[in-house]
Amino acid sequence: xxxxxxxxxxxxxxxxxxxxxxxxxxxxxxxxxxxxxxxxxxxxxxxxxxxxxxxxxxxxxxxxxxxxxxxxxxxxxxxxxxxxxxxxxxxxxxxxxxxxxxxxxxxxxxxxxxxxxxxxxxxxxxxxxxxxxxxxxxxxxxxxxxxxxxxxxxxxxxxxxxxxxxxxxxxxxxxxxxxxxxxxxxxxxxxxxxxxxxxxxxxxxxxxxxxxxxxxxxxxxxxxxxxxxxxxxxxxxxxxxxxxxxxxxxxxxxxxxxxxxxxxxxxxxxxxxxxxxxxxxxxxxxxxxxxxxxxxxxxxxxxxxxxxxxxxxxxxxxxxxxxxxxxxxxxxxxxxxxxxxxxxxxxxxxxxxx
Amino acid sequence: xxxxxxxxxxxxxxxxxxxxxxxxxxxxxxxxxxxxxxxxxxxxxxxxxxxxxxxxxxxxxxxxxxxxxxxxxxxxxxxxxxxxxxxxxxxxxxxxxxxxxxxxxxxxxxxxxxxxxxxxxxxxxxxxxxxxxxxxxxxxxxxxxxxxxxxxxxxxxxxxxxxxxxxxxxxxxxxxxxxxxxxxxxxxxxxxxxxxxxxxxxxxxxxxxxxxxxxxxxxxxxxxxxxxxxxxxxxxxxxxxxxxxxxxxxxxxxxxxxxxxxxxxxxxxxxxxxxxxxxxxxxxxxxxxxxxxxxxxxxxxxxxxxxxx
Numbered sequence: 001x002x003x004x005x006x007x008x009x010x011x012x013x014x015x016x017x018x019x020x021x022x023x024x025x026x027x028x029x030x031x032x033x034x035x036x037x038x039x040x041x042x043x044x045x046x047x048x049x050x051x052x053x054x055x056x057x058x059x060x061x062x063x064x065x066x067x068x069x070x071x072x073x074x075x076x077x078x079x080x081x082x083x084x085x086x087x088x089x090x091x092x093x094x095x096x097x098x099x100x101x102x103x104x105x106x107x108x109x110x111x112x113x114x115x116x117x118x119x120x121x122x123x124x125x126x127x128x129x130x131x132x133x134x135x136x137x138x139x140x141x142x143x144x145x146x147x148x149x150x151x152x153x154x155x156x157x158x159x160x161x162x163x164x165x166x167x168x169x170x171x172x173x174x175x176x177x178x179x180x181x182x183x184x185x186x187x188x189x190x191x192x193x194x195x196x197x198x199x200x201x202x203x204x205x206x207x208x209x210x211x212x213x214x215x216x217x218x219x220x221x222x223x224x225x226x227x228x229x230x231x232x233x234x235x236x237x238x239x240x241x242x243x244x245x246x247x248x249x250x251x252x253x254x255x256x257x258x259x260x261x262x263x264x265x266x267x268x269x270x271x272x273x274x275x276x277x278x279x280x281x282x283x284x285x286x287x288x289x290x291x292x293x294x295x296x297x298x299x300x301x302x303x304x305x306x307x308x309x310x311x312x313x314x315x316x317x318x319x320x321x322x323x324x325x326x327x328x329x330x331x332x333x334x335x336x337x338x339x340x341x342x343x344x345x346x347x348x349x350x351x352x353x354x
Numbered sequence: 355x356x357x358x359x360x361x362x363x364x365x366x367x368x369x370x371x372x373x374x375x376x377x378x379x380x381x382x383x384x385x386x387x388x389x390x391x392x393x394x395x396x397x398x399x400x401x402x403x404x405x406x407x408x409x410x411x412x413x414x415x416x417x418x419x420x421x422x423x424x425x426x427x428x429x430x431x432x433x434x435x436x437x438x439x440x441x442x443x444x445x446x447x448x449x450x451x452x453x454x455x456x457x458x459x460x461x462x463x464x465x466x467x468x469x470x471x472x473x474x475x476x477x478x479x480x481x482x483x484x485x486x487x488x489x490x491x492x493x494x495x496x497x498x499x500x501x502x503x504x505x506x507x508x509x510x511x512x513x514x515x516x517x518x519x520x521x522x523x524x525x526x527x528x529x530x531x532x533x534x535x536x537x538x539x540x541x542x543x544x545x546x547x548x549x550x551x552x553x554x555x556x557x558x559x560x561x562x563x564x565x566x567x568x569x570x571x572x573x574x575x576x577x578x579x580x581x582x583x584x585x586x587x588x589x590x591x592x593x594x595x596x597x598x599x600x601x602x603x604x605x606x607x608x609x610x611x612x613x614x615x616x617x618x619x620x621x622x623x624x625x626x627x628x629x630x631x632x633x634x635x636x637x638x639x640x641x642x643x644x645x646x647x648x649x650x651x652x653x654x655x656x657x658x659x660x661x662x663x
Contacts, residue, residue, distance in 0.1 A: 126640030327464030335457040
């Protein structure tokens with residue numbers, strides 16, 4: 001074993017230990033609401049990695065990515081709630097939701113094969129809005145989605161007869177739902193991370209890069225542009241669908257409000273701010289953009305009380321204000337993202353030199 | 355038949371407002387090749403500033419007729435929005451010129467969030483009513499009704515569009531704008547100050563946006579910090595529908611979108627046997643967009659162009 005692999009192994013083991021104990025450390029020091037935030041961070045990592053396949057690898061700007069998340073979430077909710085009184089186990093409804101989301105990816109991908117750049121962006125945006133509008137309105141005449149009220153009392157995940165929806169005692173440890181969901185999310189996030197890593201370095205991954213850089217040259221080299229484009233849409237949608245199903249069961253409640261354009265844009269911001277096309281960067285972007293608003297929520301109110309003795313600016317308002325400003329400043333300072341791939345960083349350096 | 359005509363008239367009013375906002379998007383796109391996502395917020399500020407000015411004048415007991423008050427409001431709002439548009443370009447876009455297109459997209463979205471929050475700080479989260487100072491007298495045309503106000507909106511839109519076309523096609527500034535949109539580097543070699551031209555484009559688009567914002571507020575009798583989002587989205591859709599970067603396309607796309615939307619809202623119930631209701635109105639806009647782009651990938655009037663993404 002060389003030094004390098006030893007080092008890699010050490011980093012791997014260290015991060016595995018950190019990730020394994022994280023919810024307990026955070027839960028005991030900062031409280032369980034923070035564990036919940038971390039759970040959401042994992043969901044967003046899955047979403048951002050899915051979008052990164054489309055935007056980062058294949059270079060197709062998608063502004064309607066949240067639609068796939070919605071498809072996954074609604075599939076789970078309809079197949080596991082009192083709404084239709086169907087209660088399928090999660091190991092059926094999550095893959096089903098992911099598959100359905102992938103089909104929606106193909107559905108979106110097929111008509112837009114010829115579109116480029118901003119035209120593609122606006123059509124994907126329209127697609128996302130159409131999906132949301134249907135979810136908002138498919139409560140009459142046949143009530144399918146329950147309209148704007150959303151679907152309530154979605155089943156929690158059950159593993160071996162243990163429901164993750166209630167706290168349990170294991171060897172004197174009290175395990176909260178947020179802790180148990182953390183491990184489920186972590187497992188699936190790791191699966192998604194492995195999937196995108198393997199994809200990136202595969203034949204398909206190289207084909208995406210070739211298409212992104214120059215689709216005509218790629219086609220001339222014998223790549224089937226249509227198929228690899230569709231594959232990008234479908235695989236991106238797949239991980240969006242998985243995250244959606246998890247979101248539904250974790251929240252226990254979903255409504256069309258959670259699937260607006262702003263969410264799509266947030267996920268895109270995670271990809272771009274993190275470092276488009278670079279998997280560790282995208283993960284970092286997703287984590288930072290999920291955690292930062294929550295930190296601001298906790299800090300701004302007390303800080304104002306402390307310095308001015310009273311609330312000057314409504315904390316919710318100040319939080320979003322700072323968040324927006326941070327997005328602008330980050331992009332101005334590092335347009336290549338927080339943690340870009342070496343290749344992209346080099347491209348930016350070249351572009352700056354002119 | 356009169357329902358049909360009524361919907362066409364409604365669509366025309368809505369569509370000309372869309373067209374006015376779409377011009378702001380399309381001008382910026384034509385020159386810089388980027389989507390100015392913060393344009394909707396400029397529209398919102400135009401409406402909000404005008405309402406504030408009008409309300410405070412009324413509270414101060416100024417006894418002018420309604421249209422005069424609105425005009426004074428506009429005279430404050432237009433320069434304010436021009437300044438806003440200028441600052442948006444300076445802060446969010448100029449430092450990123452030459453960077454890949456997604457970077458300015460993100461700064462624009464960030465700036466949008468900031469502007470909305472600033473609007474909340476100033477005007478709060480509630481709907482602000484437009485003071486009832488404009489009469490809503492209606493006229494009848496072949497059995498359909500339209501208010502004089504709406505007629506005025508359509509007329510003013512047409513006037514502004516013609517004015518813009520004259521500026522772009524006939525003046526020195528317009529020629530410099532067209533040159534910049536074709537090739538900024540060569541334009542600057544020919545003595546065009548590209549920075550000034552880009553600023554001018556943003557300022558002109560923002561002035562149109564401010565006026566459009568007031569039109570929206572008078573037409574719906576209210577304004578809201580979030581109003582810029584949906585109207586901006588629709589207007590942007592209109593610009594793409596017509597072929598983004600093309601002024602005539604923006605006008606055609608805007609009016610077409612307005613008419614399609616109101617016809618869709620009026621007839622969707624009958625068409626589907628009551629299965630789908632008028633709240634599916636927004637679907638029409640996007641569905642038409644998708645269908646048009648499948649057959650004409652660069653919009654109705656757009657030229658075929660090389661891949662810029």
